[in-house]
Amino acid sequence: MSRPxxxxxxxxxxxxxxxxxxxxxxxxxTGEGFFATKLGDVVGLARKNSIWPLPxxxxxxxxxxxxTMASHYDLARFGAERLGxxxxxxxLLMVMGTIAKKMGPILKQVYLQMSEPRWVMAxxxxxxxxxxxxxxxxxxxxxxIIPVDVYVPGCPPRPEAILDGFMxxxxxxxxxxxxxxxxxxxxALMGSYxxx
Amino acid sequence: MALTNETIKARLIEKFADQVxxxxxxxxxxxxxxxxxxxxxxxxxxYDEDELKFRFLTDLTAVHYPxxxxxxxxxxxxxxxxxxxxxxxxxxxxxxEKPDVFTATKLFSAAxxxxxxxxxxFGVNFQGHPNLKRILNVDEMDxxxxxxxxxMEDQTRRDKDDAMFGRG
Numbered sequence: 001m002s003r004p005x006x007x008x009x010x011x012x013x014x015x016x017x018x019x020x021x022x023x024x025x026x027x028x029x030t031g032e033g034f035f036a037t038k039l040g041d042v043v044g045l046a047r048k049n050s051i052w053p054l055p056x057x058x059x060x061x062x063x064x065x066x067x068t069m070a071s072h073y074d075l076a077r078f079g080a081e082r083l084g085x086x087x088x089x090x091x092l093l094m095v096m097g098t099i100a101k102k103m104g105p106i107l108k109q110v111y112l113q114m115s116e117p118r119w120v121m122a123x124x125x126x127x128x129x130x131x132x133x134x135x136x137x138x139x140x141x142x143x144x145i146i147p148v149d150v151y152v153p154g155c156p157p158r159p160e161a162i163l164d165g166f167m168x169x170x171x172x173x174x175x176x177x178x179x180x181x182x183x184x185x186x187x188a189l190m191g192s193y194x195x196x
Numbered sequence: 197m198a199l200t201n202e203t204i205k206a207r208l209i210e211k212f213a214d215q216v217x218x219x220x221x222x223x224x225x226x227x228x229x230x231x232x233x234x235x236x237x238x239x240x241x242x243y244d245e246d247e248l249k250f251r252f253l254t255d256l257t258a259v260h261y262p263x264x265x266x267x268x269x270x271x272x273x274x275x276x277x278x279x280x281x282x283x284x285x286x287x288x289x290x291x292x293e294k295p296d297v298f299t300a301t302k303l304f305s306a307a308x309x310x311x312x313x314x315x316x317x318f319g320v321n322f323q324g325h326p327n328l329k330r331i332l333n334v335d336e337m338d339x340x341x342x343x344x345x346x347x348m349e350d351q352t353r354r355d356k357d358d359a360m361f362g363r364g
Contacts, residue, residue: 135339136341136348
């Protein structure tokens with residue numbers, strides 16, 4: 001009872017001379033030998049194409065992330081070539097897996113050790129909302145303790161879904177204003193989580 | 197002569213007379229019960245005897261029977277004779293008001309964390325344990341979650357939307 005194959009039927013052969021993707025230039029004013037644009041756009045472009053993620057992989061979603069990092073789905077295409085396991089050196093905290101209530105303070109400690117600008121991605125149902133584990137020991141979503149930017153639903157989400165979440169993070173990073181982290185709104189948000 | 201369940205049962209009755217009781221063999225695993233004050237004596241006997249040699253503690257857990265007043269908490273030991281490959285299950289029952297049981301840590305080091313887990317989830321107080329505190333749950337938890345009166349869901353959630361959970 002197999003269905004006919006619908007995707008990748010006529011694959012495009014790899015072209016070694018034409019396989020480098022270039023990022024689009026931001027809007028700006030060009031002239032002879034100069035290009036003027038907003039600083040925020042340039043900084044955002046640089047940041048979004050070189051995010052260093054911190055994989056906080058706890059359970060099954062961590063395995064899907066390993067598949068995403070491997071060659072078939074390749075996260076390195078998006079600039080996340082270097083994964084760090086030290087929060088001091090990373091931009092994006094990817095929480096993948098079930099977080100128990102006992103793990104909560106540890107996750108918060110890892111988040112606090114990251115330096116601004118930092119983003120958080122909750123991968124999978126357990127990190128987003130506790131998933132199928134509606135129990136006394138599982139934290140019902142990491143947004144109870146840290147602010148989250150992107151949620152990737154799924155149990156586990158397919159690697160394509162994790163990549164889609166990563167691309168949404170890239171959109172957020174590219175469009176963030178340089179002064180967002182100093183604004184009143186942001187301080188209020190951090191205050192609601194008890195973070196200075 | 198190979199060690200069999202009948203031999204083990206005969207040795208236990210010979211040593212402890214009528215204090216060991218409730219001999220059963222569900223799925224071929226010899227199971228028996230003893231009063232809770234004798235638990236260390238029975239474990240030591242099963243450990244020391246050269247014919248019995250139950251020197252490996254596979255599991256130590258508890259079961260809560262709310263319908264048996266005076267015998268609500270059962271502490272279950274699973275022992276294994278590695279040489280002859282025979283397993284045995286040993287149960288002791290204790291009342292829930294005073295769930296004090298002697299610790300098996302001196303005999304089996306594995307009992308250390310297993311007893312902590314049993315304390316964490318059922319509230320069995322192991323006397324003589326070197327470090328009896330919660331192991332898997334948060335330290336501030338004030339109840340014993342695996343007892344039958346507590347539901348699995350966390351009762352302090354405020355974000356459970358009735359519509360999303362199919363309750364109108």
